[in-house]
Amino acid sequence: MVNFCKKLLPRQQEALPLQPVVLTRDQHGISRKQISENALKVLYRLHKSGFEAYLVGGGVRDLLLGRQPKDFDIATSATPDQVKQLFSNCRLVGRRFRLAHILFGRDVIEVATFRGHHHEVNTNKNLSDQSSEGMLLRDNVYGTIEEDAERRDFTVNALYYNIADFSVVGFANGLADLEARRLVLIGDPETRYREDPVRMIRAVRFAAKLGLTISPETEAPITTLAPLLRDIPPARLFEETLKLLLAGQGLATYRLLQHYDLFAPLFPEAAEVMGQGSDYYNQFIELALANTDQRLAEGLRVTPAFLYAALLWGPVETRTQQFMHEGGLNFYDASRLANDEVLSRQVKSVAIPRRFSTVVRDIWQLQDRLTKRSGKRPLRLLEHPKFRAGYDFLLLRAKLDPELEELAQWWTDFQEANPVERQPQSRRAPNPRARARDDDAPKSRRRPRRRPRKKKEA
Incomplete structure (x- = not known):
C-alpha cells in the first residue's frame, strides 16, 4: 500500500x-x-x-x-x-x-x-x-x-x-x-460487541485475513463476551464460519478463535472433546485446515462438508466408543447413532444445511467401509460419489495415526493400479474386521440341483 x-x-x-x-x-x-x-x-x-x-x-x-x-x-x-x-x-x-x-x-x-x-x-x-x-x-x-x-x-x-x-x-x-495494519473498533468495544456479537469473530477474521493486529482496547472484552455468540441465529453463524475457515487463512483464524475462546460457542461438541486433555483432535483439525488453505491457494475445489467432517470427527469417535462400551452396541449401530447425535447437537449452534450434512455423514461412514478390502468391495467403493472425499479424509487421519498408514497406502496403490491388476489385488486384501478363518475347516458343498420328475404316461 x-x-x-x-x-x-x-x-x-x-x-x-x-x-x-x-x-x-x-x-x-x-x-x-x-x-x-x-x-x-x-x-x-x-x-x-x-x-x-x-x-x-x-x-x-x-x-x-x-x-x-x-x-x-x-x-x-x-x-x-x-x-x-x-x-x-x-x-x-x-x-x-x-x-x-x-x-x-x-x-x-x-x-x-x-x-x-x-x-x-x-x-x-x-x-x-x-x-x-x-x-x-x-x-x-x-x-x-x-x-x-x-x-x-x-x-x-x-x-x-x-x-x-x-x-x-x-x-x-x-x-x-x-x-x-491496526484493527480498531469504532466506539466503546463492549457496547458494540453487545449490539452485534458477530463483530468479535469478524475481528478475528480481519486480523487473520489482512495480517492486522487487534488493538488492546478492541480485544480486551472478547473473551468475557464470547458466550454472547450463543444468542446468534445458527443460520447466520453458518455463513460466518464459511467466511472464517474457507477464505484461505483457516488455520490462522482457527488459532485466533481458540486464543479468544470463540471456538467453543461455535463448535461446543468439538471444544468439549479437546478439553479432555488429549491434543490429537486439535492436531487433526489444524491438519485439515492447513490442507484446505493449501488447496485454496492452488485454486483447487474445496467443500465445506469436508471441513465440518474434520471439525466434528473427535465428538463422533468419542461418542461411538461410549455407545459401544456403555450401551453394548456393535460398531455399526454405535457409529450411526453417534453421527446422528453429534450433528443434531451441532446444528443448534451452527446450522449446517442438509446438502452438506449428508456429505459429512458419507465421509464418516466411508472410514469404516474403507477398512473392508476383500472381494469386489474395493471396486464398488471406487464408484461411490464421495469416495475421493472419504479417501482424502483417511489420508489426513493416517498422518497422525501410524496404524492407518498401511490402509491409506493400499488405497493409493489400488487407485493407481490398472484395471487388470486391481482384481487380484482386491482378492488378496485383508479384512481387519473379519473373524479369523480356519483354513482346515471343511468347505460346505453345494447341494446338487434335483432333476424334475417325468410325468407318467396315461
Whole structure:
C-alpha cells in the first residue's frame, strides 16, 4: 500500500476521531478499472439521480491494500424504496437491516442507505429495536455519511470512494490505522460487541485475513463476551464460519478463535472433546485446515462438508466408543447413532444445511467401509460419489495415526493400479474386521440341483 497516511494526513486531522480525511484523485491509487462494471453502473445512476453514492467498506480497504475485492458494496443517501424505483432489477431484502440487491445475473451489488443513530429515534419497533442484552434486533434508521461511518464496526471499514469526484474519504482514523495494519473498533468495544456479537469473530477474521493486529482496547472484552455468540441465529453463524475457515487463512483464524475462546460457542461438541486433555483432535483439525488453505491457494475445489467432517470427527469417535462400551452396541449401530447425535447437537449452534450434512455423514461412514478390502468391495467403493472425499479424509487421519498408514497406502496403490491388476489385488486384501478363518475347516458343498420328475404316461 502506498505510504500515503504519513505524507498526506496532518496530525491535527488524526487527532479528531470522526473528522473526515479526504484523499483527492491524485493522492490514492484506486482506479475505476479495478471496480466491477456493474458496481460502476449502480454508482453512476445513483449519482445522476441526485443521490450521494459511495463505494464503501471492504472494497475500498482491499483496493488501498493492493488486493482485488471479492464484493463491491455501495452506500447511498437514497432510501431502499428510492433505489428500487431506479432499478428494475432490484429486490429489497433483510428485516434486521433493510438492503437493496441489484441483480446482474449472478452478480449482486448490495446497496445500503446511510445508517443513523438508533437511540435518537422514537420507539417505533419497525425502525429500531434492541434485546435486553443490548443486541440490535432491528436497525433501519437512516442518516448522513458521518453517522453511517460512526455506525460501522472497524475504522479500516469506515472508508468511502466518492463517485462524484473519485476521492477517498476516511473517518475515525481509518486511513492511518490501515497504514499501521491496526484493527480498531469504532466506539466503546463492549457496547458494540453487545449490539452485534458477530463483530468479535469478524475481528478475528480481519486480523487473520489482512495480517492486522487487534488493538488492546478492541480485544480486551472478547473473551468475557464470547458466550454472547450463543444468542446468534445458527443460520447466520453458518455463513460466518464459511467466511472464517474457507477464505484461505483457516488455520490462522482457527488459532485466533481458540486464543479468544470463540471456538467453543461455535463448535461446543468439538471444544468439549479437546478439553479432555488429549491434543490429537486439535492436531487433526489444524491438519485439515492447513490442507484446505493449501488447496485454496492452488485454486483447487474445496467443500465445506469436508471441513465440518474434520471439525466434528473427535465428538463422533468419542461418542461411538461410549455407545459401544456403555450401551453394548456393535460398531455399526454405535457409529450411526453417534453421527446422528453429534450433528443434531451441532446444528443448534451452527446450522449446517442438509446438502452438506449428508456429505459429512458419507465421509464418516466411508472410514469404516474403507477398512473392508476383500472381494469386489474395493471396486464398488471406487464408484461411490464421495469416495475421493472419504479417501482424502483417511489420508489426513493416517498422518497422525501410524496404524492407518498401511490402509491409506493400499488405497493409493489400488487407485493407481490398472484395471487388470486391481482384481487380484482386491482378492488378496485383508479384512481387519473379519473373524479369523480356519483354513482346515471343511468347505460346505453345494447341494446338487434335483432333476424334475417325468410325468407318467396315461
